[in-house]
Amino acid sequence: VEAGDTAELTRLLEPMHAADVADLLEQISAEERRQLLAMWSGEIDGDILSEISDAIREEVIEALPPGVVAEAMRELDTDDVVDILEDLEEPAQEAILSTLDSADRLAVEQALAYPEYSAGRLMQREVVTAPEHWTVGEMIDHLRAAEWLPDQFYHVILVDPRMRPVSYVTLGRLLSSRRDVALKAIVEESFRTITATDPEADVAYLFNQYHLISCAVVDEHGRLVGVITIDDAMNVLDEEHQEDMLRLAGVDDESSVLDTAAETARRRLPWLMVNLVTASLSAVVISRFEATIEAIVVLAALMPIVASTGGIAGTQSLAVAVRALATRDLTASNARRVVWRELGAGLLNGLGLALVLGLAGTLLFGDWRLGVVLSSAMMVNQVVAALGGVLVPLSLNRMGLDPALASGTFVTTLTDVMGFFAFLGLATLVLL
Amino acid sequence: VEAGDTAELTRLLEPMHAADVADLLEQISAEERRQLLAMWSGEIDGDILSEISDAIREEVIEALPPGVVAEAMRELDTDDVVDILEDLEEPAQEAILSTLDSADRLAVEQALAYPEYSAGRLMQREVVTAPEHWTVGEMIDHLRAAEWLPDQFYHVILVDPRMRPVSYVTLGRLLSSRRDVALKAIVEESFRTITATDPEADVAYLFNQYHLISCAVVDEHGRLVGVITIDDAMNVLDEEHQEDMLRLAGVDDESSVLDTAAETARRRLPWLMVNLVTASLSAVVISRFEATIEAIVVLAALMPIVASTGGIAGTQSLAVAVRALATRDLTASNARRVVWRELGAGLLNGLGLALVLGLAGTLLFGDWRLGVVLSSAMMVNQVVAALGGVLVPLSLNRMGLDPALASGTFVTTLTDVMGFFAFLGLATLVLL
Structure with missing residues (x-):
């Protein structure tokens, strides 16, 4: 396949899930990777970059034309952009940040201002909220009218007039309730918030202990600043395990079979x-x-x-x-x-x-x-x-x-x- | 507190999350546990039983009056009942099974018929489905009319007339689409199924690799038999890690600090x-x-x-x-x-x-x-x-x-x- 047939390559890689393409890139040799990226760079999207292991991501980004990277970054939610940028060197970070829209750029910079391994780095800023006094019908109309919604959301967070989260409603309850029901009447007991500066280990613990699907993140004044979803928490749990296992064996906790x-x-x-x-x-x-x-x-x-x-x-x-x-x-x-x-x-x-x-x-x-x-x-x-x-x-x-x-x-x-x-x-x- | 004041105990434990009550039961000594259960047995519900570590669950169940256990079991989804029963001895299993409704009993027995550590043991049988040709409006009306819905559901699974899953729709898309939109038009690309006999390690891998939130489970004829949600997959991932870490150290993989x-x-x-x-x-x-x-x-x-x-x-x-x-x-x-x-x-x-x-x-x-x-x-x-x-x-x-x-x-x-x-x-x- 590496014989230079770009069309054939596209035919093979196109239907694959981003995570699988990323795995493929990880498992071939550095030489093959360079060749593949040179032939197929136009098709590398944000999801693939976000799935690639930290160990080789920098190498991949350097091998791609800056325009492709910028395009790829624009598709991603802010939490994924942060995840990619935080492992890069200062100049590479700057180069990518400068290609983002000013709103996205601000959001990413704010997230990077939180300490490493904190909830603030994990959260996405795209949140679906509603005033406490809304009804199911008002909420549904609002969602239908919305121009843009996050890729994944599982709850609507109810906020008070000062943007402090009060409770949340699952989409399941929202869908199965009549339009005139007040959102307040169908909130979940399990509602919890986490502070943006809390360590990510606490986030993983909270999700695992209380079987959360998403969790509101607040700043030091209790105002809503973002939301963390379970897939991010699962990732952290996975990393914490890796850390324990590797540290116990006396290896640097970022060790990977992809290292040279x-x-x-x-x-x-x-x-x-x-x-x-x-x-x-x-x-x-x-x-x-x-x-x-x-x-x-x-x-x-x-x-x-x-x-x-x-x-x-x-x-x-x-x-x-x-x-x-x-x-x-x-x-x-x-x-x-x-x-x-x-x-x-x-x-x-x-x-x-x-x-x-x-x-x-x-x-x-x-x-x-x-x-x-x-x-x-x-x-x-x-x-x-x-x-x-x-x-x-x-x-x-x-x-x-x-x-x-x-x-x-x-x-x-x-x-x-x-x-x-x-x-x-x-x-x-x-x-x- | 252990001085016999049941009312005081209830006041303290009542507002706690089931997972925290379970942790408390795990961390006190066996003697204290017996006393606490004797005083407070009426309030032990299904969620607490399901949160308690395998290492002491049998002891707790034996200490409770059979009526309380039966009542607690009836509240739970079938996957949680299976999770509790599979670790018990045959006679204890039988005793609890006989107290369940015949429908629940059948569901639990069918799940127990799948091999240990298979997807079939993990899944819940309560699934929200829809015929492929429905519209958003029909779906919402159906959900509003439903007498009973699972505690947690994140997708509606579209099935063909032979109950084979075809695709799924996220609740977010459902909520943000107009009533006349066909469900088929808003299905997700990420749809995947897993076979009930697949090992649970594959389930954890699939969720982690493709960032799934829920996954349809099918039988050998491709018919929908249940659904696995991400909280169960996170649990499996956690157990797999534990297994790796303990086995690597040469310890039985069910070792726990709660063992005698x-x-x-x-x-x-x-x-x-x-x-x-x-x-x-x-x-x-x-x-x-x-x-x-x-x-x-x-x-x-x-x-x-x-x-x-x-x-x-x-x-x-x-x-x-x-x-x-x-x-x-x-x-x-x-x-x-x-x-x-x-x-x-x-x-x-x-x-x-x-x-x-x-x-x-x-x-x-x-x-x-x-x-x-x-x-x-x-x-x-x-x-x-x-x-x-x-x-x-x-x-x-x-x-x-x-x-x-x-x-x-x-x-x-x-x-x-x-x-x-x-x-x-x-x-x-x-x-x-």
Whole structure:
């Protein structure tokens, strides 16, 4: 297909959904992408740009003629324009802003004035509102007469004369009510507002917790400034998850399989370097016991078992805790109970593993004292792992930091150091 | 508050959203929960039951009088009833089913007949449809006359005479069009259907990819059987993420901070036992080099550095790959390119780490040959880690298994074994 046949390309891509075209652009190589864009640039519309992953969007925009980009941007709702612009460099932002209508430009600039990752960046400014005293009939006539309506809207927001949102009406209720019914009589209980400066994580939580479809956004004076719809909230939820998963693994949270090798390396190196330092801690601990290892060299072979099983247990406990903090299932009110439960679980699994490992050690090496050392060290390290896995994220959270941030490195360092220390320390006491 | 004052309790809980009452029930201790339910059972409604986490729902239902449960169930849409029933034991299911109206009962039983985690289990059967030839006016009159409409609906689905869905109309378009406009003239392009037996992961993907708000569900003959709304899809997306994160950490994917200590231990023990076995592999590898360690005992202290840094690199690569497989950013068409990129990133970071570690080793121990051993082993293990992190989940995926399932244990075993082997093997060759 890349043989230069533009007509054939158009025939293939034309019927595809923008999201699928974007995926296609992401999955071909950089070289193929350049060729495809050169041949097909006229057909790239705003929806495709808005679907393309941040990782390659800048590259795509640079490859397109400015006129095409400007045209594409004009089709989009302001929230999508903001989403595209916020990831671009200053000069590229300026260039695109200058091609927008002055009204759109103002709206986009106002949105960009809100802090990054705030509700203000997510919302669309196109809102369907009605005065509180209207009836269903007046509302329907108003909608029928409207020249322009947002692509997606699910509620009509009732506002007071000072533009403060009061409640909302679902379109379903509007459609199924008689014309003379007052809008006030069919409002929904679930109405909530969010402030434009609230963090987007709170937006995602609100939508997920209360099953919202759309939510009114207000400024500091309580006046309506926009609306956030569930598809944006779903996106944020998705990004928050990505962040948790990647941060927990010690990777920059914007990592993507679309990065180049050099970007990939750069996003991972920081935590690898940190780990180099923390791993040296284990080395220092072990080196304290060189005499013991010299005397009984099989200990060197056995010590990673205790450390590594502790690492797994710590990771398990950590994953559950980080997830529970994200969904707000783990809060100050049940933290103490959860920590006790982790302690109990650590003791139980510690017992089970200690039994197996102790027996195996005793039978394989014909020395019950080695069995005792193995099982006691395992026991200690399992408890440390279970507690560390929940206390590290809880502490980070209390300090106002992201509980997923690098907890993995902390916890495995803890279980490594503890595992080597407990095992070699006990071995020195019992076996020498 | 738990001092027995029911009126006070009602005053406090009454204005709360069902989701918040459910959270409260989750976060208090089991003892407090029993007391609260005993005092307040009359007020527990269907929404609260449907919001409560699976982990304690069975306990709550058992604590309530059967009459209250039956009453609560009758208020709910069928998809919510199915969601509650599918997690209960057979006899409890039967008991609740027998209290439902025969129509609801049939609907719920039909939904339960679909495989677990399929679209059929997610959908609600209450659908708003219209014959293709209707006008906006006819539709509005029909909706106004309807005795009962679903709580939430965002589209009217157009069906042919054999009940096969043809397209849909958003309520926004319906409201803003004149009465004489044909429904056919205002249908949406984005219309898609899903088959009831499709897995729910596909449903979440479809909603996320195409920004759907609702999606028609059809049976194997293409006839409309229900509709899935975005709040259910958001839920599935959330659960899929949870599954990925917990499975990657080697925990049962239904783990929750609400589990008891014994449940927690049970959900984690299997992978700990597996790890005990895989960690023994490392022990076997190390024991092959006992003579080397006996000769240069400081090697025992240094070997975990190479293994642990490899473990972190493997986890990083793995997290990015599992995430990309879940979002379908990593597919057969770019897998080869991603693997090459991982190789490149592994080489780059391997070089960086090798340089630092080699220098540190040479300076601290005054032996450049030890520096060379450390840095070469680091180099090898970083490349193995980067490749393992992407190849393990890709292979699991190709075999039709969940790429997150236990990849963590595989990859860290690989990097541990490789780290010890490369380091001790090179040490034996170079230093002895």
